[in-house]
Structures are given as structure tokens and as C-alpha cells.
Amino acid sequence: MIEKSRQQSTETPQGSVMKDVAATQTSEQRLLSAEQQAQLCDWMDRIANQRDRKAFACLFKWFAPKVLHLGRQRFGDASQAQELLQESMANVWRKAHLFNSEKGAVTTWIYTLVRNQSFDMLRKMQTNREDNLSEDIWQQHSNERDDSAEFSDHLLDRQLVEYVEKLPEEQKNVVKGIYFQELSQEELANQLGIPLGTVKSRLRLALGKLKAHMGEHHD
């Protein structure tokens, strides 16, 4: 009897849930088109590299309704939801340089910042503690591993691959190096023997073109 219940309670978390997660991902990836994903990456890049306030305003307005929804659901209270929005987005601004687009999607990264903030707020409400443990609890697991698969999946979308092929040679090499071979921008600059700034500007041009292309066919 002991054996049985123990087996159930400690069962390896695999199997059906893996399939469910995979299914959810496929269906939900359609929520966000490749050009939206590229747009989010571009805003993040401008926030991190240029402290671009306009890009931040765009990112803020894109995420705010989603953060407020999560906040209202979790706290059942509009002012707490507003606090969650303010604190989470301030974290996005202050930590933008820690986001690594080669290792995960912007949406997942921002979700984890909102999740952390709501954890600390809940803890403060329930235990009166202001120790903000969330960064210790989740620090190793947020955007640190190599999980570029999600963004790659978008880009590997057949239609997009066709567009990438149509890019000018120089931009094509940069896009392929970064998103298909998963090189860092520095590695790619070394490999191509060009300055890092050139890699960045070619990437921006290429993403701009891809967005324009994709836009035409999605509107």
C-alpha cells in the first residue's frame, strides 16, 4: 500500500503532459506571427543597446493589457494589478541587457519577470515579508539555457525561409548565422571578419525587410 501511493506521488513527470505541452505550443505559436516576434526582439534590442524610450513605450503598450489581465486574475484587484504592471515593466527597463534573444523568446522572458514580481507581491501580502526571493528562486532558470528552439521554430516556418533566401547575400548570412546556426553576434562578427556593429545593423535591416514581407502576406 505504501509502495503504491508512493509510486503515484513521485512518478516521473513525463508522458502525457509532454504531448499536451507540445500541442499547446504548436497551436499557440500561431498567436504570434514571425514578424510580431521579430518586432518584439527589435524593440528589446533597441532598449538594451540604445536605451530607446520610444521602443520601450511600444513594448510597454503591447504587454500592458496582458500584465493587467494576469494581475486582475491573480490579485482580484485593479490597484494590485496596476502595481504589478508598474514594477514588472520597470524590471524590463532595468534588466533589458540581460535578455538574450538567442536563448529564448521575449514573451517568455517578460512572462518570467511578471511571474517573479507577482510571486514577491503575493508573498508580501501573505507573510508581510519584503525579501524578494524570486530572483534567487528563478535566477538560473530564466533565459540562461540554450533554448533558442522557439524562435528558430518561427523562423524555420517554410514561408519565412523562402524570404530569408531572397535577402541580399550579406544580410542573409547574418540572419542564417544567428537564427539557424545559433551563433552569438560576436561569434558571427569574428567568423565573417566584420565589426560587431555591422552585424547588428545588417540584422536590423534584414529583420525590417522580413517584417515588411511577412506583413504584406498576413494583413
Next chain:
Amino acid sequence: MIKYHPSEQILQSYVQGELCASLSVAVSMHIDMCPQCQRLAHQFETSCAHSFIGEESDPQNEDSWDDLIAQITKDALFDERPAPAPLEIEVKGEQFVLPSSLHNVGLSGWLKLGKLSRSRLDLGDGKLHASLLHIEKGGSVPQHTHKGFELTLLLSGEFKDEMDNYVPGDFIMLDGEHEHSPVATESCLCFTLADDALHFSQGLSQLFNPIGKLIY
């Protein structure tokens, strides 16, 4: 090889930030040691992020956001994230490096009972008691059951009970139905979490029931 893992439900709640701090810390430490749960947690995270971006609250006046945006971006500096220095503790002459999830959690002094040493973790989760438990080689916790639940996360060393041998990373969740008496086959360090005192169930150790409160 890690055999005992948090349930999918626990892992899912962990990813959503809905577990109490004590349990979140435990899952975080397990994930550090378990690539399989790390992958699964990341999949849950991606899936949560997708639900997150799929939801919108009622539209509101966006103008009010401009002040907030201006306020946030007033300061152009970035947050620096200093790499935390490894935190070492010494118990009975042995050194252990604590997982980074515990870096900002207060530790009480060590209470020593024979081969057992216990330090309470100050996580402030009400009735839940989180501790570090050190058992010297050959040491054992008398046969007991649990009134509520008991979670043991083995951080270092090895122990066994009537049911199995455990290795670092094993996440062992027991409840009132389970009765066991763990013995350290090597000196070991565990993170333990219990929501009530142990209940010692055999022979002389029944006399020690009050120490259940002290140990866990």
C-alpha cells in the same frame, strides 16, 4: 540517478509562481540538479507565456500609461546583477556549498541531537517548517509517520529507508500514510519541509515525540 521528482502539478504551480516560498525553493534546488525537470519546467514556462500573451484586459485609456512610461525610463541605468558568491556552511567539520536559492534566506544556529543536526530556515511560511538537516554517517531518524506531509530533498550524501536508497536531487514527498526510518549510509545534508511535527511510532522513540517538533 535521480528517481524522485516533483509531481507535474507542483512543477506547473512552481512555474506559475503560485507555490509558497519554501516549496518554491525546494523545487528550484531540485531543478538545478535534474535536467529532465529543468526541460519540463521550461516547457511549462513557454506554455504559460503563450497563455499570458493570449489574454487582454478590458481596454483602458492608454494616455495614463505615458506618465508611467516616462517615470520608468527617467533613469537610464541598468540593474547590475552581481554573481552571488558561493555560500558555504560548516556542519560537524564538513563543508557544504549552499544552493543559490538559499542565499538570502536566514539560517538559525545548529541544534544538535546525537548524529542529527538541524538548522531552521527563516522562510516565514507559517505552519510550514523548512530546515537543513545533517545526518552523520550511520545516523538515523527514528521510525516515524507524518501528520501532514514531509518533503525531503537530498542535497548531498546518501540515505536509505525501508523503501529505497536515495541520491542527491531526489525529491521525496511523504504524507501521513507513510512510515519510515531513514538511515544515512553516508553523511548527508537534506532540505526538509514539513507541515506538522513528525509522529514517532515505534518503541522507545515514542517517548521522543516532542523532539519531532525539534527535528522537523
